[in-house]
Amino acid sequence: MSQIPNHKRGLYLGTVPERAAAKHGATLLTLDHDLDALPAAGRRLTVAEVAVFAADLANRLAAAGVRAGEHVVVYKRANFDAWLLATAAARLGAIPVLLSPALPAPTVAALLRRLHGPHRPHLLTDGPKLAELAGLPLDELATSVIGVAGAGRGVASLARLAGSPPVPPVYQGLDEPAMITHTSGTTGVPKLVVHTPRTMRTRLRPQLVMLALLRRRETVAVSVPFVHSRLFAAMSLVLMKGMPTLLLNNHEPAAVATFFLKNRPGLIEALPNSFLAWEGLADDPRRPLASVKYFSSTFDAIHPRTVRRLLDASRRRAPQFFQIYGQSEVGPAVGRPYFRRDTHRMDGRCVGFPLPGSARVRVVPRNDRRVSATNPGFIEVRWDGIAKTYHGEQERYDENVHDGWWRTGDVGYRTRAGCLHMLDREIDTIPGVGSSLEIEDAVLDRLDELVELVVVQGPDAEPVPVLCTRDDEPLAPARWQAATADYPQLGAPVHLPLAELPRTATLKTRRVELSRLLHDRL
Known part of the structure; x- marks a missing residue:
């Protein structure tokens, strides 16, 4: 640890803000909400200010007892400061563990126990979430509980540690754990996905290629969970490229329309179901989506109706909807753009082609028959961007690896043109239903x-x-x-x-x- 790293090989989250500030310090980040950890910061932050805030929070965490190599669980209400706090922990060489605020207390307890090892994790939380955890033996589950805002008595207050002595950044090795996020938990307790500097940097390659194709710098609106690995990739890209950024916490269509009308994004990245909920904005006479040239969705396949309505709502020349297929363990695997002229014949199951600099993808048989549309096979991915392991569940991780290929859990097939069609999650397939x-x-x-x-x-x-x-x-x-x-x-x-x-x-x-x-x- 602590040697100056090769940033072309690894993504070191803790120093992303200050590296970006050196080139694009005046670039603005605009929020639709206040920060719990920094209530006086306001809703318009320069990249230079973000770098100062991240370093300040790192100093406070160090004063609270956080050390390099320890786990820092961030579990608080949805807010962009989850990214700031995780970045601050990473700056210390600690390993931020991002937990969704939607997770119930029993699940949080199970994940805290899974993180037990030489040291128990630190828990970074707030008053509302601490109230939800009231029935848990936190003194047994965590080394310390650090309160972001209003956490109550007996909890170390991050606010009271303002002005703590500065601490230099600490760097992990390329293949050491650097951040942990979790899977969606659609089938039970989520798995803890371990990312390293190498895997996180690798995932930026195809997106850097795509950003290089933009003819001008666009204002980017980001509406994804603040604890998802995708946000950390997106923030690294927009900060290092100096792209003005809008960060949304209120996803209700009426609030989104008002925010977009005021700030006029040129590129939006959001969840497929957020875009689905925003379809009605296409009918808003104020045209809140008129300024958008690029729509992007990275989490799941999206319905053709949604793509069609969003593209029709843009007043930019030749707007594009870029769909990327991937998952937390893999990052972006394949993708494809859609234009207005494509949407009338769009096949929602066609999730795309291999991206430049991205993963190799194959589909292997589930039986002795050739893979086809009527006999889909297992979708598998191979590249350096695949997560290192599931923390505390190595055997479960290994079950997904087949001759070096990662089995995604989805089933599908490839067309003669090479397009990957994802039909269903394997666990969701229904007898007698093709997809x-x-x-x-x-x-x-x-x-x-x-x-x-x-x-x-x-x-x-x-x-x-x-x-x-x-x-x-x-x-x-x-x-x-x-x-x-x-x-x-x-x-x-x-x-x-x-x-x-x-x-x-x-x-x-x-x-x-x-x-x-x-x-x-x-």
Whole structure:
């Protein structure tokens, strides 16, 4: 540790702000919310100020007892300061562990226990989350509890440590743990994904190539969870490239429209389901999406209807929607752009082609038959960007590695042109259904009333469509029957309010949990 690293080989999160400030110190970051850890900072920060804040928070954490090589769990309400606090911990050579604020207390306890080793982790939290953890034996689970804001008595206060002596940055080795995030936990307790400087830097390669194609510097709007590994990649890119950045915490369409009208982004990166929720902005007479040249979604496949409506809402010449397929363990694997002229024939299952400088992808048989659209195989990925391990679960990690290839858990096939088609998660496949996601794409395209549609396995192994409508209005049976005439295998639809869908922090539906709910309900 502590040797000056080769930044072309490794991404060192702790010094990203000060490196960026040296080139682009005046570039602005604009937030739609206040920072819990720095309440006086305001909502418009220069990169130079961000660098000062990150170093100051690192000094405070050091004064609170955090040392290089220790785990610092960041578990607090959603806020951009989660990124700042993790960056500060990384500056000390500590390993930030980012936990979604949506995780319940029992899951947090399980993950804290999994982090036990030579040292128990530090827990960096706030008052509201500490109240949720009130029933846990935190003195047994964590070395210390550090309060960001209003954490209460008996908790070290980060605010009171302002002005702590400066501490120099500490660097890990290229292949040592540098950050830990977690999987979506759609099937149970999430896995803790270990990233290293090498894996994080590798994942930037294809995105650096794509950014180089931009003809001018655009204002970038980022609406992804503050604890997701994707945010750390996105922030590294926009800071080092000096791109003005908008950071959203309020994802409600009305608030988003107001924020975009005031700040006019040229590029938006958001979750697929956020874009789905923002479709209605295309009809807003104020045109809040008119300034957008590029839309980008990295988390999951996206519905063609959503892509079409968003591109139609732009008033820029030749706007593009760039879809990237990947996962927390892999990073970006394949991708492709869509233009207005493409959307009328867009296949939502075609998630893209290998990206320049990115991973190799293959599809291997699940049986003795050749992989095809009717007999999909396992999607596997290979490159240096794959996460190092699952912390505390090496055997579980190794189960996904096959001759050096990482098995993603998705099934699909490749076309003759090389496009990867992702049909379903293996665990979500339903007998007699070629692709649940394909059905969802088609039916959403036919029914504007739907804001979400999820096909899951019902109590008798039949495919049950669970639908959510705008304002929870009832859907006319004749409309549903006409839209689903091509899919006679579907069971009777179940209408749920969108708020009742079990979701992950990245707004993916927890299909296994939804299937269990149907078993209890039907």
